[in-house]
Amino acid sequence: xxxxQDAPTVQAPPQHWEADVLLRDGRTAHIRPIRxxxxxxxxxxxxxxxxxxxxxxxxxxxxxxxxxxxxxFLNVDHVERVAxxxxxxxxxxxxxxxxxxxxxEAEVAFLVEDQHQGRGIGQLLLEHxxxxxxxxxxERFVAEVLPDNSRMIQTFRDAGYRVVSEYEEGVLQLEFSIxxxxxxxxxxxxxxxxxxxASIEKFFNPRSVAVIGASRRQETIGQALVRNLVTGDFTGRxxxxxxxxxxxxxxxxxxxxxxxxxxxxxxIVAVPADAVQDVVLDCAAKGVHGLVVISSGFAETGxxxxxxxxxxxxxxxxxxxxxxxxxxxxxxxxxxxxxxxxSLSPLMPPRGRxxxxxxxxxxxxxxxxxxYNRGLGLSTFVSAGNRADVSGNDLLQYWEEDDSxxxxxxYLESIGNPRKFSRIARRVSQRKPIIAVRSGRTTQGVPMGxxxxxxxxxxxxxDAMFRQAGVIQxxxxxxxxxxxxxxxxxxxxxxxxxxxxGNSDALGLLAADAAAAVGLVVNKAIALGxxxxxxxxxDALDAAIDDPEIDSVVAVYVPPINVSGEDVANVxxxxxxxxxxxxxxxxxxxxxxxxLLRVPDVAGSTAGRGSVPxxxxxxxxxxxxxxxxxxxxxxxxxxGSPANPVKADAAGAKRIVNELLKKFPEGAEVDLESLTALLxxxxxxxxxxxxxxTVEEAIAAGEALGWxxxxxxxxxxxxxxxxxxxxxxxxxxxxxxxxxxxxxxxxISEPERAGFVVxxxxxxxxxIAIRSIEDPLFGPVVSFGIAGPLTELLADRAYRIPxxxxxxxxxxxxxxxxxxxxxxxxxSEVVDVAEIERLINRVAQxxxxxxxxxxxxxxxxxxxxxxxxxxxxxxxxxxxxxPRSDWFVRRMPTPIGDTLPN
Numbered sequence: 001x002x003x004x005q006d007a008p009t010v011q012a013p014p015q016h017w018e019a020d021v022l023l024r025d026g027r028t029a030h031i032r033p034i035r036x037x038x039x040x041x042x043x044x045x046x047x048x049x050x051x052x053x054x055x056x057x058x059x060x061x062x063x064x065x066x067x068x069x070x071x072x073f074l075n076v077d078h079v080e081r082v083a084x085x086x087x088x089x090x091x092x093x094x095x096x097x098x099x100x101x102x103x104x105e106a107e108v109a110f111l112v113e114d115q116h117q118g119r120g121i122g123q124l125l126l127e128h129x130x131x132x133x134x135x136x137x138x139e140r141f142v143a144e145v146l147p148d149n150s151r152m153i154q155t156f157r158d159a160g161y162r163v164v165s166e167y168e169e170g171v172l173q174l175e176f177s178i179x180x181x182x183x184x185x186x187x188x189x190x191x192x193x194x195x196x197x198a199s200i201e202k203f204f205n206p207r208s209v210a211v212i213g214a215s216r217r218q219e220t221i222g223q224a225l226v227r228n229l230v231t232g233d234f235t236g237r238x239x240x241x242x243x244x245x246x247x248x249x250x251x252x253x254x255x256x257x258x259x260x261x262x263x264x265x266x267x268i269v270a271v272p273a274d275a276v277q278d279v280v281l282d283c284a285a286k287g288v289h290g291l292v293v294i295s296s297g298f299a300e301t302g303x304x305x306x307x308x309x310x311x312x313x314x315x316x317x318x319x320x321x322x323x324x325x326x327x328x329x330x331x332x333x334x335x336x337x338x339x340x341x342x343s344l345s346p347l348m349p350p351r352g353r354x355x356x357x358x359x360x361x362x363x364x365x366x367x368x369x370x371x372y373n374r375g376l377g378l379s380t381f382v383s384a385g386n387r388a389d390v391s392g393n394d395l396l397q398y399w400e401e402d403d404s405x406x407x408x409x410x411y412l413e414s415i416g417n418p419r420k421f422s423r424i425a426r427r428v429s430q431r432k433p434i435i436a437v438r439s440g441r442t443t444q445g446v447p448m449g450x451x452x453x454x455x456x457x458x459x460x461x462x463d464a465m466f467r468q469a470g471v472i473q474x475x476x477x478x479x480x481x482x483x484x485x486x487x488x489x490x491x492x493x494x495x496x497x498x499x500x501x502g503n504s505d506a507l508g509l510l511a512a513d514a515a516a517a518v519g520l521v522v523n524k525a526i527a528l529g530x531x532x533x534x535x536x537x538x539d540a541l542d543a544a545i546d547d548p549e550i551d552s553v554v555a556v557y558v559p560p561i562n563v564s565g566e567d568v569a570n571v572x573x574x575x576x577x578x579x580x581x582x583x584x585x586x587x588x589x590x591x592x593x594x595x596l597l598r599v600p601d602v603a604g605s606t607a608g609r610g611s612v613p614x615x616x617x618x619x620x621x622x623x624x625x626x627x628x629x630x631x632x633x634x635x636x637x638x639x640g641s642p643a644n645p646v647k648a649d650a651a652g653a654k655r656i657v658n659e660l661l662k663k664f665p666e667g668a669e670v671d672l673e674s675l676t677a678l679l680x681x682x683x684x685x686x687x688x689x690x691x692x693x694t695v696e697e698a699i700a701a702g703e704a705l706g707w708x709x710x711x712x713x714x715x716x717x718x719x720x721x722x723x724x725x726x727x728x729x730x731x732x733x734x735x736x737x738x739x740x741x742x743x744x745x746x747x748i749s750e751p752e753r754a755g756f757v758v759x760x761x762x763x764x765x766x767x768i769a770i771r772s773i774e775d776p777l778f779g780p781v782v783s784f785g786i787a788g789p790l791t792e793l794l795a796d797r798a799y800r801i802p803x804x805x806x807x808x809x810x811x812x813x814x815x816x817x818x819x820x821x822x823x824x825x826x827x828s829e830v831v832d833v834a835e836i837e838r839l840i841n842r843v844a845q846x847x848x849x850x851x852x853x854x855x856x857x858x859x860x861x862x863x864x865x866x867x868x869x870x871x872x873x874x875x876x877x878x879x880x881x882x883p884r885s886d887w888f889v890r891r892m893p894t895p896i897g898d899t900l901p902n
Contacts, residue, residue, distance in 0.1 A: 010075070010076070010077050010078065011077065011078060011079065012078070013033040013078040013082075014135070014881070015881065016881065017032065017033050017084070017128070017132060018030075018031070018032040018033065019031055019032075019128075019889075019891040019892065019894075020317045020891070020892040020894075021086075021124055021890055021891060021892060022192075022195040022196060022199060022890065022892060023119045023120055023121065023124070023195060024118075024119050024120035024191070024194065024195055024198070025119055025195075025198060026195060026196075026197075026198035026199030026200075026201070026202060026289070026322070027119075027199070027289075027320040027321075027322075028199075028316075028317040028318075028320050028321065028322060028892065029086050029087065029088045029093070029121075029317075029320065030086070030087045030088070030317065030318055031084050031085070031086050031087075031124065031125070031128055032084065032085060032087070033076075033078060033082070033083065033084060033085075034073070034074055034076060034083040034084065034085050034095065034097075035074070036074045036075055038074055038085065038092065039070060039074060041090070041091060041092050042070065042073065042074060042085075042092055042095075043065070043070070044091070044092075045091065045092040045093065045095070045113060046064070046065055047064075048113055048114075048115075049111060049113055049114060050114045051063070053111065053112070053113075053114055053117075054111075055146075056145075056146055056149045056152065057109065057110075057111045059144075059146065059171070073095075073097075076097070079136055080099065080100040080106075080136075081097070081098075081099050081100070082097060082098055082129065082132050082133070082136070083095060083096070083097035083098075084096050084097070084125055084128055084129060084132075086121055086124070086125065087318070088116075088318070088319070088320055089284070089318065089319050089320070090318065092113075093112070093113045093116045093121070094110065094111065094112040094113060094116065094121045094122075094125060095110070095111050095125075096108070096109070096110040096111075096122070096125030096126065096128075096129050097109060097129070098129050098132075098133060098138070098141065100138065101142070103137075104137065104138060104139040104140060105138070105139070105140045105141075105142060106133055106138045106140075106141055106142070107141070107142050107143065107144075108126070108129060108141045108142070108143050109143060110122050110125055110126075110152065110155070117151065118151075120191060120195070122151075122152065122155035123155055123158060123159060123191060124890065126155065126156070126159050127159075127188060127888070127889045127890060128889050129141075130159075130178040130180075130888070130889075131888050131889045133178055134178060134179075134180075134888075138178065139177060139178065139179070140175060140176065140177050140178065141175070141176055141178055142173070142174065142175040143156065143173075143174045143175075144171050144172070144173060144174075145171070145172045145174060146170075146171065146172070147167070147170070147171075147172050153172065153174070156174055156176065158187065159176075159184060159187070160181065160183040160184030160185075160186065160187035160188070161176040161177060161178065161181065161184055162176055162177065162181075163175070163176045164176065180887075180888045185887070185888065188888070188889070188890065189423070191890065192397075192890045193397050193400070193424075195890070196393070196394050196397040196398070197397045197398045197400070197401055199290070199322050199390075199394065200322075200390070200394050200395060200397065200398035201398060202265060202266070202289040202290055202322075203266055203289075203290050203292070203322075203324065203331055203382075203390075204331065204333045204338070204340070204380055204398070205333070205338055206236055206265035206266040206289075206338075206340070207236045207237065207263070207265055208236050208237040208238075208239065208262060208263060208264050208265050208266075209229060209234065209236060209237070209238055209239070209264070209265065209266050209267070209268060209340070209342055210238075210239040210240075210241055210257055210260060210264045210266075210267045210268070210288070211225045211226050211229065211238065211239070211240050211241065211248075211267075211268045211270065212241040212257065212267055212268065212269050212270065212271060212279050212283075213225075213241070213242070213269060213270035213271040213295075214226045214240035214241060214242045214245070214248040214249075214251075214253060214270075215242065215245070215248060216242075216245050216247070216248050221270045221294055221344065222242070222248070222270045223248065223249070224344055224346070225268050225270055225294065225330070225342065225343075225344065226238065226240055226248050226249045226251065227249055227346075228341045228342070228343060228344070228345070228346060228348075229340070229341060229342060230249055230250075230251070231341075232339055232340070232341030232348050233339045234338070234339055234340050234341070234342075235337060235338055235339055236265075236338070236340075237262065238251060239251070239254060239260050239262075239264065240252070240253045240254070241253065241254050241255070241256065241257055241260075242254075242255075243255040243256070256282050257279075257282045257283055257285075257286045257288065258282055258285060258286055260286070263287065264283075264286055264287075264288050265288065265289050265290075266288065266289060266290055266291075266292065266342070267279070267283045267288050267290075267291050267292070268291075268292045268294065268330065268342050269291055269292065269293045269294060269295055269325075270294045270295055271295055272295065272297070273295050273296065273297030273298060273305070273308060273326070274297075274308070276293060276295055276312055276326070277311065277312060277315055279291075280312065280315050280316050280319065280321065281315075281319070283321065284319035284320070284321060288321065289321070289322070290321055290322040290323065290324065291316060291321055291322070291323045291324070291325070292324045292325060292328060292330055292331055292342060293312070293323060293324065293325035293326035293327075293328060293385075294325065294326075294327075294328055294329070294330060294344065295325075295326055295327070296326065296327045297326075297327075298312065298326045298327055298386055298388070299386050299388070300327055300386060309326065309386060309388050312326065312388070313388045313389050316389065317389070317892065322389060322390060323388060323389035323390060324382065324384055324385075324389070324390045325384065325385040325386065325388065326385055326386055326388060327361055327385035327386045328361055328383050328384055328385030328386075329343050329344050329345065329361040329364035329365065329383030329385070330342050330343025330344055330345070330364075330383060331343060331380070331381065331382050331383075332345070332348065332349065332368075332378070332380060332381040332382075333379075333380050334348065334349060334350070334351045334352070334377070334378055334379060334380070335351070335379070335404060336351070343364070343381070343383065344361075344364075344365070345364065345365050345368045347365075347368050347369060347372050349368055349371045349372055349376075349377060349378045349381065350371075350372065350375060350376075350377040350378075351377055351378075351379070352371075352376055352377015352378045352379060352488060353377065353379060353404070353405065353406040353407055353488045354376065354377065354378050354379060354405065354406070354407040354408070354409050354484050354488055355378065355379050355380045355381070355395065355399045355402065355405040355407070355408050355409065356371070356378050356380070356381045356382070356409040356410075356411075357381075357382050357384065357392045357395045357408075357409070357410050357411070358382070358383050358384070358410075358411035359383070359384050359385065359386075359387050359392075359411065359412065359413045359414070360383070360385075360411070360413060361383050361385050363411065364381075364383035367411065367477065368381065370477065370478075370481060371481070373591075373592065374481055374485065374591060374592030374593070375592045375593045375594075375595075375598075376481060376484060376485050376488065376592060376593070377488070379402065379404040379405040380399075380402070380404075380405065382395055387414075387416065389892070389893070391416055391417075391893065392410055392412060392415075392421065393416075393417065393420050393421055393424055395408075396408065396421075396424045396425065396428050396434070397424060399428070399432065400424075400427070400428045400431065400432065405432065406432055406487075406488065407432060407433055407435065407484055407487045407488050408428065408432055408433070408434040408435070409435050409436075409480060409484055410434065410435070410436040410437070411436075411437050411439075411477065411480075412436055412437065412438045412439070413438075413439050415438075415455075415462075415777075416893050417777070417893060418455065418462070418465060418777055418778045418779075419777070419778060419779045419884070419887070421469075422465050422468070422469050422801055425466075425469035425470065425471050426468070426469045426470065429469055429470030429471060429631075429634075429635075430470070430635070433470075433472060433487050433628075433631055434469075434470070434471045434472065435471075435472045435474060435480050435483050435484055435487070435627075436466065436471050436472070436473050436474070436480075437473075437474055437475070437476065437477055437479075437480050438462075438466075438473065455775060455777050455778055456773065456775045456776060456777075456778075457773065457775045457778050457781045457799075458795075458799070460795065460797065460799050461775075461778070461781045461783070461799040461801070462778075463799075464798070464799035464800055464801065465778070465799075465801045467634075468800055468801055468805070468808065470631065470634045470635065472627050472628075472630070472631050474627065478620075479620075479623065479624070479627075481592075482613075482615060482620050482621075482623070482624040483624045483627045483628060485592060485593055485613040485624075486582065486584055486613050486624050486625065486628055487628060489576075489593060489599075489608070489609060489610065489611040489612070489613055490576065490582040490583060490584070490610075490612075490613070491579070491580055491581065491582055492582070492628065492631070492632045492635070493551040493552040493581065493582050493625070493628060493629050493632050494551045494581070494632070495551040495629070495632075495633075496519065496520050496521050496551065496629055496633075497520075497521050497523045497549055497550055497551045497552075498515050498520045498521065498522050498523065498524075498550070498551065498552050498553070498554060498622075498625070499522075499523060499524035499525070499526065499544035499547065499550045499552075499553045499554070500512060500515075500522060500524070500525045500526070500553075500554045500556065501526045501528070501537070501540045501541055501544055501553060501554070501555050501556070502526075502527065502528065502554075502555065502556025502557065502558075502586075503527075503528045503529060503530055503531075503532040503537075503556065503557060503558060504530070504556055504558045505527050507556045507558065507586065507618050508525055508527055508556060510618050510619065511554050511556060511586075511618040511619075511621070511622055512525060514618060514619045514622040514623065515554075515622050515626075518622060518623060518626035519626060519629075520622065520625065520626055520629065523547075523549050523550055524544055524547060524549070524550055526540045526543070526544065528540060530558075530560060531560065533567070534567035534568050534570065534571045537555070537557070537568050537571050537572070538571045538574075538575065541553060541555065541571070541572075541575045541583070542575065545575065545579050545581050545583075550581065551581060551629075552581055552582045552583070552584070552625055552629070553579075553581060553582070553583045553584075554584055554585070554586075554618065554621055554622060554625065555572060555583060555584070555585040555586075555587070555612075556585070556586045556618055557572075557585065557586070557587045557588065558588075559588060565587070565588055565596070566596060568587075569587065569594070569596035569597055570596075572585055572587065572597055572612045573596070573597050573598065573599055573610075573611070573612060575612075576597070576599070576610045576611065576612035577599045577609075577610030577611075578610070579610075582625065582628065583612050584612070584613055584614075584615065584621045584624065584625055585597070585612050585613070585614045585615070585621065586614065586615050586616070586617060586618045586621050587612070587614040588614070589616045589617075590614040590616065591614065591615065591616050592613070592614065593611045593612070593613050593614065594614055597611055597612040597613075597614060598611045599611045637807055638805070638806045638807055646682065646841055646842055646845040647683065648681055648682045648683065648842070648845060648846070648849070649681040649682075650681070650849045652677075652681045653678055653681040653682065653846065653849065653850060654849075654850065656674055656677055656678050656681070657678070657850055657852045657853065657877055659674075660674060660877045661852060661877055661879060664877070665879060666879070667854070667876065667877055667878035667879060668876070668877060669874065669875070669876050670874070670875040670876060670877060672689060672691060675873055675874070675875055676689075678846075678875065679846075679870070679873060681846075682842045682843075682845060682846045683842060684839060684842050684843070684846075684858070684870060685870060686870050686873050687759055687760065687762060687869055687870055687871045688705065688759065688760060689757045689758075689759050690704070690705070690757060690758045690759070691755075691756070691757055692711075692756050692757065692758055693756070695737065695738055695741040698711060698737050698741055698756065698758055699734045699737050699738070701758035702731060702734070702737050702758055703734075705758065705759075705760045706760070707731065707732045707733065708730065708731070708732055708760065708761045709731050709737075709758050709759060709760055709761060710727060710728065710729045710730075710731065710758070710759050710760075710761055711727070711728045711731060711737065711740045711741065711744065711756065711757075711758055712726055712727040712728070712756070712757060712759070713726035713727075713744060713748055713751075713754035713755060713756055714754075714755040714756075714757050714872060715753055715754050715755040726744060726747075726748060726754070728740035728743065728744060729761060730761060741756075744756070759871065762862050762869040762871055763862065763864050763866075763869065764862065764864065765831060765862035765863045765864035765868065765869070766786065766821050766822055766828075766831055766862070766863045766864075767786065767787035767788060767860055767861070767862060767863075768784070768785070768786055768787055768822075768836060768861045768862075768863050768868075769784070769785055769786070769787040769791075769857065769858060769859055769860065769861065770782070770783070770784050770839055770840055770843050770857075770858040770861065771783045771784075771843075771855070771856065771857045771858070771859075772802075772843050772844065772846070772847035772853070772855070772856045772857075773847075773854065773855050773856075774847065774851050774852075774853060774854050774855070774878075774880070778801065779801070779802075779851070779884055779887075780801065780802045780844070780847040780848050780851070781799060781800075781801060781802075781847075782799070782800050782801075782802060782804070782840065782843055782844040782847060783797045783798065783799045783800075784797065784798050784812045784813065784816070784836075784840055785797035785798065785816055785818070786816065786818045786821060787859065787860055787861070790818075791818065794817070796816050796817045796818055797816065798811070798812035798813075798815050798816050799812075800812060800844065802844040802845065802847055802848035803844070803845075803848055804840075804841060804844045808844075809836075809837040809838075809840040809841050809844075810833075810837055812840060813833055813836055813837060813840070822836070822863065829864070829865040830865065831863040831864055831865060831868075832863060832864065832865060832866060832867050832868060833863075835863070835867050835868045836861075836863055836868055839858065839861065839868060839870070843856060843858065851880050851884045852877050852878065852879065852880050853875055853876070853877060854876050854877065854878040855874075855875065855876045856873075856874075856875040856876075857873060857874045857875070858870050858872075858873050859872045859873065859874060860872040
């Protein structure tokens with residue numbers, strides 16, 4: 001079939017070139033490199049393409065392809081000739097390719113089956129081809145397009161690249177750089193957002209739901225699902241599927257989904273685990289959009305279950321289906337126009353403003369009970385179980401645009417793709433607060449069934465990522481609800497200044513102490529006395545709210561004996577409804593939003609805007625208020641790119657790294673010469689250093705540097721032993737160097753491994769250390785702290801995730817506990833903090849640009865009043881299988897058990 005002389009020398013394509021992808025309409029497909037064995041399916045694909053589409057592709061009628069043409073299309077080397085196919089239900093529906101025409105430049109072309117045009121496939125292929133090209137050294141794409149092929153021309157323009165075009169012999173010549181500009185990345189992320197949001201919207205707003213595994217028997221999962229849908233007043237159609245029963249809960253049953261006479265949008269699956277795959281095929285044939293798999297028996301059970309789960313996800317995606325679960329509790333939409341309770345919970349939570357995502361099915365019911373008892377109210381709810389496909393990232397994409405959701409609640413037992421979570425959360429938090437409980441924070445434990453790799457970065461780095469993204473991280477579910485009820489019903493505070501109004505001196509003092517402990521400032525405390533009336537409360541609250549020096553108010557009410565407190569409640573509710581400052585209360589020891597403190601909501605929520613949340617203890621009220629204050633401060637803090645963008649020779653730095661990896665394909669420590677050049681590319685000057693192996697070389701180095709030098713050992717095993725005296729300073733002549741050499745060799749075991757260097761003596765300063773690592777899941781992480789063993793013992797380091805925002809470096813310098821040492825502690829000089837911030841930004845940018853740098857450390861930087869001197873540095877390069885390419889292309893998480901990053 002293939003002419004042997006036409007077959008190129010082939011190397012296997014990188015594994016990460018194959019991925020599941022989400023199309024514009026929220027359906028899934030699979031992208032992968034083309035294979036010679038695609039011959040038959042490629043011929044079938046080409047036969048389904050219209051004559052017009054063929055003409056647009058080849059500029060001439062080509063009704064069929066010759067075997068020589070097929071051999072040319074199917075056999076590529078994955079270097080200079082790269083081709084991807086998009087498949088659905090094992091059929092090819094599109095192909096895209098590039099062929100290098102000259103060094104750094106490649107010609108690109110696409111062919112999409114007509115019935116699938118308009119689904120954003122061309123843009124997806126272009127994204128993946130561009131990333132493959134970047135990895136293979138291609139810098140520019142060119143394309144020839146007929147002038148009336150408007151759809152393809154628009155595909156190139158919509159990619160966000162700067163397109164240069166000209167006409168030649170009736171053909172439009174397009175060329176553009178594939179460098180991932182901010183515009184191109186922004187447009188790609190916008191397409192990702194719309195596709196993922198669309199895929200979730202179909203789950204929450206179905207016109208029809210089929211329960212597969214519906215049962216007549218009481219106390220069964222299938223029976224409970226049907227009952228909850230029906231009694232929850234679902235406004236769409238409910239279909240029961242059971243091959244042996246004639247009716248379930250008054251509904252007629254169908255033997256299979258295919259027997260249902262109408263369309264089915266969502267299928268709720270409650271059949272034995274080994275039967276779920278057959279259900280997927282039936283649903284795919286029916287045209288179902290998505291599955292909610294309640295069934296257990298998958299990855300949570302062990303290796304056999306993991307294999308079953310991987311097959312389930314792969315099969316679902318190959319047929320274009322999205323999947324919630326398996327081992328899920330279900331989904332809920334409280335909107336009156338939908339009223340969907342497709343879950344195992346008999347409790348339909350009240351209508352509210354919060355969207356809730358959790359991973360644990362077991363906890364889901366308890367969570368819904370807490371929501372119900374507090375009167376908090378939810379807009380939507382998802383319990384994703386093993387989170388094999390749909391994840392919290394998908395829900396964030398949906399909730400960002402959902403008008404009925406104003407607050408996002410996340411209970412996270414694991415984070416599959418922290419990079420993507422950080423990116424989405426940063427954007428969503430600008431519009432809607434996100435409150436998260438993350439279990440396993442100290443152990444970084446991962447529940448059975450969750451497909452994630454362990455994060456190498458320390459827990460403090462994960463916490464920093466949440467703060468950086470504006471996520472309000474809390475420790476418990478109760479605290480989550482405490483914060484949520486405040487955000488859902490009260491305005492954001494403008495600052496940290498608090499007034500405390502109450503009729504109990506003891507509780508007022510407790511509130512003041514609690515406020516001071518969490519960083520709030522009590523500017524006013526109004527003690528009304530135990531016999532205070534409703535009018536007294538109204539006057540005091542009005543005075544506090546009208547005070548320009550007050551940003552929020554805490555009201556404390558303990559009723560006298562035989563007093564209901566209804567009059568005071570009416571005052572609190574009236575003030576809370578009219579105030580533009582948040583009002584929280586400890587009212588009668590109640591939890592949630594009591595009936596007495598609720599304000600009616602025309603949208604149908606159980607408690608509208610202005611309702612006053614109540615806490616059983618003043619400490620909980622103050623703690624919730626402090627969390628909201630921190631979010632409000634984050635919201636007002638400038639973000640975005642650094643104020644002074646880093647000027648760097650990124651291309652030169654990449655060449656250095658590539659040369660090192662060619663020489664050391666398994667990875668290696670960066671030698672001093674390469675490290676100096678690498679840091680220099682980012683304008684980080686490494687203090688002049690001379691390696692020496694003998695005392696004679698040390699003396700020669702001292703003379704070359706003009707003396708006033710230091711001799712020190714730099715080997716890693718010595719850097720980690722602060723108890724060893726491995727530095728000799730203030731050396732001015734050969735005799736002093738000989739004495740220093742002798743003394744160091746006497747105290748260091750194996751001095752031949754000590755890595756002796758000679759440096760010019762630097763000006764004194766505060767020792768600091770700046771480090772970065774490349775985490776397999778997280779990507780780049782940068783940290784800062786005072787250098788020395790005490791910092792390590794006390795874990796006094798600040799962390800951020802690049803790219804850094806405008807204020808991130810400044811915040812890092814100031815948030816460590818030992819920061820006073822940089823700002824004139826005990827009369828010392830204030831150091832050049834701006835230079836420290838510059839170094840942090842440059843290290844962060846270097847790590848962000850070069851994922852092959854597995855670690856970088858400016859281990860000793862002396863920060864003085866007139867600058868900072870980088871005395872020691874170390875770095876390591878390692879090969880990266882997937883160099884963060886998911887930042888530049890859209891991919892879905894890899895099914896559990898595979899080796900690609902989740």
